Amino acid sequence: MKVIKLDAIDSTNEFLKGLSNKQELENFTVVTAENQVKGKGQMGSVWSSEAGKNLIMSVFIKDSLSDVSQIFKLNIGVALAIVEALETFNIPSLMIKWPNDIMSYNFKIGGILIENSIKSDGTVHSIVGLGLNVNQINFENLPKASSLAVICDSQFDKEKILKEIVMKIKQNIAMMNGDTDALWLEYSSRLFKKGVPMAFKDKSNQNFMGIIQGVSSHGKLQVQLEDNSISEYSIKEVQLLY
Structure with missing residues (x-):
């Protein structure tokens, strides 16, 4: 596993994307940064992190997907890998909030951003970005955010967590x-608030009640509505209110 360590960078995903366009990269090449000033989340949202406290990383993955129809399988494999890795450090009550947030209890401790590119030969190259709150303590104005340190009242070795996460990603990709x-089945069992009546907000800012049933093969959230029908929602089409 090749690891490129940076002090400060705009975005580890962007750095790794640029590097992959310039040279042939070894599979599972990792870029980490102590500080990221333009971290990205899903659909252009911003991921901010206190310098030096958290795990900011991106992993280059190739030859894991045979075609674009399998893209959500990678999301599943990666999200589960992170949960499985954190369990080895005894982090409690880990769940996956659709599509790509890592939760402990009701708090967000991490976010994943996967960016895929289709090459001329039809193969898919992926860059998996992860921001994981590790040793940050202060989350002022972020009531739904937390970290491993806050939840477990202990400091953690970011290097050990990184190695465990990459190892689990490799294992899950082999299973794919x-x-x-x-x-x-494992992903479905880990879904945050699955089977619980919850309030949602749609893209028209209308609130409604529903029950998460699962996720489709294309990555859409399946919600049972009050009339017992099932609706499917893409990213940013629906927000879980919790």
């Missing part, structure tokens, strides 16, 4: 090449 049913 065979029977993926086990991954889907």
